[in-house]
Amino acid sequence: MKRIRLISGMLTVGGWTLLSRILGFVRDITIAAFLGAGPVAEAFLIAFSLPNMFRRFFAEGAFNMAFVPMFSKKLEANDGALPFARDAFTGLAAVLIGLTVVALFAMPALVYAMAAGFAGDARFDLAVSFGRIAFAYIIFISLAALLSGVLNATGRFVAAAAAPALLNVVFIAALMLAYQMGWDMGRTLAWAVPIAGIAQFALVWSAAVRAGFRITPARPRMTPELKRLMLVMGPAMLAGGVVQINLLIGRQIASQFDGAIAWLNYADRLYQLPLGVVAIAIGVVLLPDLSRKLEANDTVGGRNAFNRATELSLALTVPASVALIVIPLPLISVLFQRGAFAFTDAQATAWAVAIYGLGLPAFVLQKTLQPLFFARHDTKRPFYFALVSLFINAVVAVGLSPLIGFTAAAWGTSLAGWGMAALLWIKTKPMGDAASFDARFKTRLPRIIAASGIMGASLWGVASTLTPVLYDSPWRGLGLLALCATGIVVYGVAGQILGAFKMQDFRQALRR
Numbered sequence: 001m002k003r004i005r006l007i008s009g010m011l012t013v014g015g016w017t018l019l020s021r022i023l024g025f026v027r028d029i030t031i032a033a034f035l036g037a038g039p040v041a042e043a044f045l046i047a048f049s050l051p052n053m054f055r056r057f058f059a060e061g062a063f064n065m066a067f068v069p070m071f072s073k074k075l076e077a078n079d080g081a082l083p084f085a086r087d088a089f090t091g092l093a094a095v096l097i098g099l100t101v102v103a104l105f106a107m108p109a110l111v112y113a114m115a116a117g118f119a120g121d122a123r124f125d126l127a128v129s130f131g132r133i134a135f136a137y138i139i140f141i142s143l144a145a146l147l148s149g150v151l152n153a154t155g156r157f158v159a160a161a162a163a164p165a166l167l168n169v170v171f172i173a174a175l176m177l178a179y180q181m182g183w184d185m186g187r188t189l190a191w192a193v194p195i196a197g198i199a200q201f202a203l204v205w206s207a208a209v210r211a212g213f214r215i216t217p218a219r220p221r222m223t224p225e226l227k228r229l230m231l232v233m234g235p236a237m238l239a240g241g242v243v244q245i246n247l248l249i250g251r252q253i254a255s256q257f258d259g260a261i262a263w264l265n266y267a268d269r270l271y272q273l274p275l276g277v278v279a280i281a282i283g284v285v286l287l288p289d290l291s292r293k294l295e296a297n298d299t300v301g302g303r304n305a306f307n308r309a310t311e312l313s314l315a316l317t318v319p320a321s322v323a324l325i326v327i328p329l330p331l332i333s334v335l336f337q338r339g340a341f342a343f344t345d346a347q348a349t350a351w352a353v354a355i356y357g358l359g360l361p362a363f364v365l366q367k368t369l370q371p372l373f374f375a376r377h378d379t380k381r382p383f384y385f386a387l388v389s390l391f392i393n394a395v396v397a398v399g400l401s402p403l404i405g406f407t408a409a410a411w412g413t414s415l416a417g418w419g420m421a422a423l424l425w426i427k428t429k430p431m432g433d434a435a436s437f438d439a440r441f442k443t444r445l446p447r448i449i450a451a452s453g454i455m456g457a458s459l460w461g462v463a464s465t466l467t468p469v470l471y472d473s474p475w476r477g478l479g480l481l482a483l484c485a486t487g488i489v490v491y492g493v494a495g496q497i498l499g500a501f502k503m504q505d506f507r508q509a510l511r512r
Helices: 006-035 039-077 081-114 122-134 137-153 158-181 185-210 224-255 260-295 299-326 328-336 343-374 380-404 407-426 429-435 439-465 467-472 476-498 503-511
Strands: none
Touching: 006 039, 006 158, 006 260, 006 328, 039 081, 039 122, 039 137, 039 185, 039 224, 039 260, 039 343, 081 122, 081 137, 081 224, 122 185, 137 158, 137 185, 158 185, 224 260, 224 380, 224 407, 260 299, 260 328, 260 343, 260 407, 299 328, 299 343, 299 429, 299 439, 299 476, 328 343, 328 467, 328 476, 343 380, 343 407, 343 429, 380 407, 439 467, 439 476, 467 476
16 A cells, blocks of 8 residues: 655645646636626636535535545555445435536526625626536536545545646636637636536546546445445535535625626635645645554654644745735736736735735645544534634624625635634644644744745835836736745745754655
8 A cells, every 4th residue: 555655745736736726827817818807707707616616515525524534544454445435436426416407407596695796687697507507517526526535545646636737728728719719708618617527537537547446336325334424524514514605705795896706716816826735735635644644543643744734834825925915916917917807906806815815824724734633533623613714704704895895705714714723723632642733843833934024024125126017017027026036035045044944854754
């Protein structure tokens, strides 16, 4: 059985996720140029968010939270991992097909639940039409997520990490083809969604076969293992439902303001870059690693994996958070301001980016803290914490929207994220040493924060100097590259001087 190499696995997943995010930027830059923040763009974004919402709820959310630890432990103990995966695959497929049929008929209600502000204008009918085309994506991508969990548990991360990049490749190709052929841009994008899902599923299924896990559907049956899986899934599904309600609150608030759904979507894409590259990579690798170490009673190894994952994630995301707060407008202006996306759109989006940046470390901490619960099949307490975050988000987003407009949705998201992270951290105390921070982490965290602060000050100064280049010059792309390079160099030098990180530690972890 292949051993999971934590740092190497994180780099593999993070590298492919970085490529996917870059392709995602190209995709969104192209969409912004063709459609701006207009009705077709907003309708498509809502339609695309529907299968993604249910995907996170069923597959990457509750299902994998329960499935990956159980599968990992069966794999560690050599206890029928393949039959368990096949039964789970069959059961999930049956549920997804039924859900898709229901969604096709209920699409107007789903769109209304996502964006009530669309009612009565052209965006609503467009979103319903696009949603019916795109929703089949959930079948292929959810089954691909299960297969990705199988691959990750066996220490094989490449195919699962590469699959998201295919979505953006298909989207970019569809946009270019629609432009060349004169096709309807919104409808072409909608059809690209299920096509991308098929491509992603094919990639991870073939990788699973090569790994020795040929998983094909059979007649659904309820086994004792599936009953246990469902029991563990229950609270996780409720927690996933709370997360989706949080997203719905944000979209409902945004739908009341023209252009706000697009602004928040583009801001989300920017802060999802460090979140995806670091936090998602850590969550993907850490959960099966902790599950297998728990099965082997390796408390010391589990604690070290948790601490090093948290340390590395904060060393990468705290400076990213500072950059999003300090230079959001140059980032958005250079990346998106062209064609139908005006400077006023860039300004609105930049406000949301800065607010999301405040919450970025909290979202990353959640990804390192949650596996401590899920590896122990504890999905109940994260559900209770999610309810608290829902309350925080609702109070902030709904209460502040009459005063500060659409940015209330971003404030609600960030503050709810910090509330969730705080509760997760507090409730790890009863887990003892396995979930405690070691001396190295406690020493390096304040140094990481200090180095990030120095970097932020340098970014502020350089951005002020380069203002004419960043906004009023054909060389603004090079100006942004120079600005980002300055931040990276300053953070690297400051981090080395202050002892926030050491390259030899990284090289040793990579070799293990």
